[in-house]
Amino acid sequence: MIDSVTLFNIGLGFYILSALFYVIYAFTRKDFIGKIASTLAWIGVIIQGAGFIVRGFHKAQVNEVTSLLELYKYAPFTNMYESLMLFGWMVVLIYLFFERKYKNKMFGMFVIPFAILAESSTSILGFSGEVQPLIPALQSNWLLFHVITCFIGYAGAAVAAGIAFAYFLKREDTTKLDWFIMWFTLAFGAFWAFLSIYRLSAWFFCLILAIAFASVVTAILWLIKKLGLPKYFPSVEQLENIMYYSIAVGFVFLTIGIITGAVWAKYAWGGYWSWDPKETWSLITWLIYAAYLHVKYIKGWAGKKLAYFSLLGFISVIFTYYGVNLLLPGLHSYA
Amino acid sequence: MEKNKNIWDKLYDFFASIKLAVVLLFLLAVTSIIGTVIEQQASPDVYDKYGPFWKSVILKLDLYDVYHSWWYILLIVLFAINLIVCSIKRLPYIYKLVQFPKKELTPDREKSLPLLFKITLDASKLKEIKERVVNLLKKYGYKVEVKEEGRNIYIFADKKPWARYGVYIVHTGILIILIGALISALFGYRGYMNLAPQTNSNLVTLFYSDKIIELPFYVKCNDFHIEFYPNGMPKAYVADISIIKDGKVVAHQKVKVNEPLEYDGIYFYQASYGQGAFLFKLNQNGKIKEIPVALQQAFKVLNTYYIPLGWDSQGRIFVQYIVHGLKNGFLMIQGVPYQVGPNTTLTCEGIFPDVMWTGLQVSKDPGANIVWLGSAIMIIGLIIAFFIAHHRAWVRLEKEKERENRILFVIGGITNKEKEKLEKELSNIFENIKKDFAASDIGG
Numbered sequence: 001m002i003d004s005v006t007l008f009n010i011g012l013g014f015y016i017l018s019a020l021f022y023v024i025y026a027f028t029r030k031d032f033i034g035k036i037a038s039t040l041a042w043i044g045v046i047i048q049g050a051g052f053i054v055r056g057f058h059k060a061q062v063n064e065v066t067s068l069l070e071l072y073k074y075a076p077f078t079n080m081y082e083s084l085m086l087f088g089w090m091v092v093l094i095y096l097f098f099e100r101k102y103k104n105k106m107f108g109m110f111v112i113p114f115a116i117l118a119e120s121s122t123s124i125l126g127f128s129g130e131v132q133p134l135i136p137a138l139q140s141n142w143l144l145f146h147v148i149t150c151f152i153g154y155a156g157a158a159v160a161a162g163i164a165f166a167y168f169l170k171r172e173d174t175t176k177l178d179w180f181i182m183w184f185t186l187a188f189g190a191f192w193a194f195l196s197i198y199r200l201s202a203w204f205f206c207l208i209l210a211i212a213f214a215s216v217v218t219a220i221l222w223l224i225k226k227l228g229l230p231k232y233f234p235s236v237e238q239l240e241n242i243m244y245y246s247i248a249v250g251f252v253f254l255t256i257g258i259i260t261g262a263v264w265a266k267y268a269w270g271g272y273w274s275w276d277p278k279e280t281w282s283l284i285t286w287l288i289y290a291a292y293l294h295v296k297y298i299k300g301w302a303g304k305k306l307a308y309f310s311l312l313g314f315i316s317v318i319f320t321y322y323g324v325n326l327l328l329p330g331l332h333s334y335a
Numbered sequence: 336m337e338k339n340k341n342i343w344d345k346l347y348d349f350f351a352s353i354k355l356a357v358v359l360l361f362l363l364a365v366t367s368i369i370g371t372v373i374e375q376q377a378s379p380d381v382y383d384k385y386g387p388f389w390k391s392v393i394l395k396l397d398l399y400d401v402y403h404s405w406w407y408i409l410l411i412v413l414f415a416i417n418l419i420v421c422s423i424k425r426l427p428y429i430y431k432l433v434q435f436p437k438k439e440l441t442p443d444r445e446k447s448l449p450l451l452f453k454i455t456l457d458a459s460k461l462k463e464i465k466e467r468v469v470n471l472l473k474k475y476g477y478k479v480e481v482k483e484e485g486r487n488i489y490i491f492a493d494k495k496p497w498a499r500y501g502v503y504i505v506h507t508g509i510l511i512i513l514i515g516a517l518i519s520a521l522f523g524y525r526g527y528m529n530l531a532p533q534t535n536s537n538l539v540t541l542f543y544s545d546k547i548i549e550l551p552f553y554v555k556c557n558d559f560h561i562e563f564y565p566n567g568m569p570k571a572y573v574a575d576i577s578i579i580k581d582g583k584v585v586a587h588q589k590v591k592v593n594e595p596l597e598y599d600g601i602y603f604y605q606a607s608y609g610q611g612a613f614l615f616k617l618n619q620n621g622k623i624k625e626i627p628v629a630l631q632q633a634f635k636v637l638n639t640y641y642i643p644l645g646w647d648s649q650g651r652i653f654v655q656y657i658v659h660g661l662k663n664g665f666l667m668i669q670g671v672p673y674q675v676g677p678n679t680t681l682t683c684e685g686i687f688p689d690v691m692w693t694g695l696q697v698s699k700d701p702g703a704n705i706v707w708l709g710s711a712i713m714i715i716g717l718i719i720a721f722f723i724a725h726h727r728a729w730v731r732l733e734k735e736k737e738r739e740n741r742i743l744f745v746i747g748g749i750t751n752k753e754k755e756k757l758e759k760e761l762s763n764i765f766e767n768i769k770k771d772f773a774a775s776d777i778g779g
Contacts, residue, residue: 064564136571136592248721255717259710268593270604270696271525272703273516275402277371287364291357298353316364328371 004058004076007051008085012119014044015092015112022108026229034105041092041112048089052076063134077147078138080196080325086147087321088115090155094246098159102242106233111162121193142264150257150282154317156250157285161185161314163243164307169221170230170239171304178304179218185311187214192322240303243310244296251289258282277328281320288313350420359414366410370401376543415513422506429499433725438480438491440729440745448729448747450758452765456772458734458742464772465490468730468746471764477728490730499751501720508713515705523700524548529629530556531612531692535579538633538640539697545662547633547640550697552580554603559693561608572605574693590695600699607694613643613652614685620678629692633657637676646686724753728761741774 021037055076063074076082095111168178191210195203224230233239261279262272273279292309295301340348349355373393374381382390382399397404437444445451456464465481465488472479477492526541526548535555539548557575564570571591578586578598588596595604611630616623628634633642640657650669655662667673672680728748735741746765750757 062564064570136569139571140593245721252714252717252721256714259714262710263707264593266700266703267595268604270595270602270606270698271700272519272706275370275375280367280371284364284367287360287367291360291364294353294357294360298357324371 002054004051004055007047007054008119011044011048011051012088012116014040014047015088015116015119018044019109019112019116022105022112025105026109026224026232027227029232037105037108038096038099041096041108045089045092045096048085051085052089055082059134072144073139073141074134075144075147077151078134078143083147083151083321084118084121086151087154087158088119090151091115091118091158094152094155094159094249095162098242098246102234102238104234106229107162107166110165111159114158114162117189117193121196137268140264140268142260142267146257146260146264149253149260153250153252153254153257154321156246156248156253157289157314157317159246160243160250160310163239163246164310164314165221166230166233167236167239167243167307169225170233170236174225178307179222181308181311182221183214183218185315186217187211188315189318190214192318192326196322196326240306243306247289247292247310247313251286251293254282254286254289258286277324278320281316281324281328285313285316285320288316347420347424350417351424352417353421355417356414356421359410359417363410363414366401366407369398373398373401375402376400411513415510418506418510422503426503429503433496433499436491436493436496436727438482438729439484439487439489440491440731440747444729445745445747448749449754450749450761451745451747452761453743453745454765454769455735455774456732456742456744456768457774458740460772461488461732461734461742464742464744464768465732467768467771468732468764471767472728472730475726475760475764477726486734486736488730488732490732492726492728492730494726495723496725496727498719498723498725501716501718501723504716505713505720506716508709508711508716511709511712512706513709515702515707515709517702518705519700519702523698523702525696525698527606527631527694527696528554529609529632529692529694530554530559530574530576531627531629531687531690532556532558534612534627534629534632536628536632536634538635540631540633540642545657545660547657548697549635550601552578552585552598554695554697555579556693559608559691572608572693574605574695576603576695590693600701602698602700604696604698605693606696608691609694610689610691611646612687612690612692613646613683614687615641616682616684618672618680618682625684629690632692636681637679639675641681643683646688650686652683652686724750724756726750726753726757726760728757744768744772 018037018040021033021040025034025037052075056071056074059074059076060071065071065074077086092112092115095108095115099105099108165182168174168182171178187210190213191206194206194209194213234242258279261282265274265279266272269276288309292306292313295305295309377399379390379394379399382393385393393399397406401407468490469479469481472490472492475494477494480491482489482491524539524541526539528536528539530536533556535553537550537553539550540546541548555577557577559572559574561569562571562573574590576588576590576596577584578596586596586598588594590596590603590605592605595602597603609630613628613630615626615628615634617626617636626634628643631642631644633640635641638658642655642657644653644655644664646652652667652669653664654667655664657663665673667681667683669683669686672682675681726748727750728746731743731745733743733745735743746761748757748761
């Protein structure tokens with residue numbers, strides 16, 4: 001049987017190629033290059049999808065599952081390696097969905113890198129791709145549904161954050177503060193991703209690395225704006241709409257994810273809510289996005305404030321995922 | 336007007352504002368962080384590491400138990416009031432909009448529509464035009480009403496007007512969840528009982544308190560064991576549990592992680608395990624009763640609860656006892672009888688360090704089903720609020736005064752989302768009509 005890790009890595013390779021073509025597309029505006037970029041991303045999604053299926057079967061084997069009906073309980077989303085793969089996969093899938101809906105390939109270069117970062121942070125150094133049997137706490141009917149819904153939620157947040165970047169590039173009145181916020185979001189995300197690789201002892205090194213990374217990416221974004229490329233982006237209103245919809249999708253799934261988590265907790269931990277750090281941080285994320293959804297209706301608060309909330313929500317997602325796992329272990333110590 | 340507002344109006348406006356909602360959501364988010372950073376529900380000396388100043392801040396502001404502190408609960412109450420008042424303020428308006436729309440597209444109302452198309456048509460085909468418009472609207476899923484009035488024909492078309500209620504369904508769901516949580520907090524409990532195989536008890540020690548609950552039935556552990564994978568990782572913790580009421584077994588189940596036993600609204604979970612058990616002997620007026628218990632499991636003699644918390648190699652057992660809610664402790668020596676009441680002695684006959692026990696978590700949560708109900712309502716509401724759009728369209732066919740053979744065709748509409756889709760629908764209808772019925776000499 002072909003190894004699932006190989007499939008994930010091949011898929012990741014396709015994402016990297018696809019991101020490259022999205023960048024080339026952004027600079028050349030040639031339709032066929034855009035088509036190549038989308039096709040590569042789709043191929044990556046299909047290969048990684050196959051990877052999940054292979055891994056699911058492998059997992060069932062390791063767990064000594066005999067009944068086919070029990071297979072769904074052993075969905076391969078139960079450690080950091082697997083969940084980051086799922087996250088990357090979801091980000092690309094949701095992105096491709098929006099690309100089809102809005103018929104604009106300009107932000108592939110903003111969104112696909114989130115998936116690449118998430119997925120490569122596992123394989124650079126960090127997490128073992130080895131298939132392990134399930135500990136008793138994870139043997140549940142709710143596993144598949146809970147993890148999938150949460151990660152669609154996270155991925156929606158990531159796509160919205162990508163759109164927020166495009167939004168700041170597109171707007172004419174981007175200030176130094178906006179640039180700083182973009183830089184900070186990048187540095188924050190990169191810091192936790194690096195930290196999860198190098199572990200807490202090397203936090204200062206990770207900080208420097210994250211700052212360097214964020215500065216380089218911000219410089220590239222600045223260059224993109226200087227070169228006038230944002231004129232090919234959808235309009236400011238359209239970007240606001242896309243951001244709103246990807247947050248709406250993310251919010252609905254995050255809600256379902258939190259609720260399925262509560263149902264599961266009721267059966268595993270003895271209560272639907274225990275103020276475990278993971279639970280609490282997912283609630284914090286939920287509250288921030290709930291605030292975002294209401295900001296729209298306050299006169300004079302729309303526009304940039306929406307993008308700020310979108311990035312703040314994404315920062316909270318990053319902490320819910322990475323930060324809680326690394327710093328605040330609780331009941332939820334697997335992923 | 337503004338100056339005449341009394342305090343109630345002001346309060347109403349304050350609580351009806353969306354700005355307050357955003358502020359409260361934000362405050363709840365920020366304050367929730369505290370509880371994930373500072374250790375919660377720990378004993379006071381744990382906070383010594385923050386220094387005397389911060390320790391006093393932590394203790395004074397209840398930062399050691401943020402989620403049950405008065406100010407956090409106040410925030411939630413304000414949030415609930417905000418939610419209710421906001422909804423009360425807007426619901427009548429939405430209800431009117433959904434239930435009693437203005438069905439005629441009069442010339443003054445045209446101006447308020449974001450989408451509007453107009454053209455002059457050939458009047459001889461009025462009936463055909465009307466039928467065509469009605470059919471097209473029906474094809475797009477609208478419910479259509481036609482009304483003729485003087486020289487005008489008004490067509491009113493509505494699609495999924497109930498979608499406007501989505502937000503309020505979400506808010507209702509959240510309120511129901513809060514009610515459920517309140518009921519859980521007031522009438523529920525969470526505790527534990529440790530049972531060695533072949534022992535039973537009806538006493539549950541609550542977490543984070545010295546309270547002990549007496550169940551109206553006995554819980555018996557028949558067996559406890561751990562199953563392993565070939566690589567040595569644990570595969571399952573299995574406790575074979577019976578519920579015994581009035582001497583009869585009323586429930587029996589293998590309790591595993593994720594597979595709790597439920598009896599009479601009380602759930603028993605496989606939560607932990609450990610080693611160590613004791614055999615106590617109670618002598619009451621010469622009547623001897625043996626009491627086998629696992630480490631940390633309570634048992635009751637007269638009006639006092641005893642909990643063996645540990646033992647040492649010299650056969651000394653540290654026993655905690657609780658009388659009328661007051662906690663105390665003493666050292667018991669194996670084999671030595673202790674006077675625990677008139678003509679009553681308690682002796683620890685044996686310590687069994689190797690006996691494995693199951694740690695069952697016991698919880699009663701009468702609010703859980705209400706929370707699930709609220710959750711289901713909230714999810715349905717969210718799906719309606721975000722993904723189902725209300726479309727509403729109006730058409731006016733107006734016979735022109737000057738030219739008898741001409742009619743004016745006006746179509747317009749509104750939607751709460753999917754503006755592009757509505758635009759497509761209306762422009763398709765418009766183009767369709769224009770193609771076949773446009774007055775040839777005038778055009779668009």
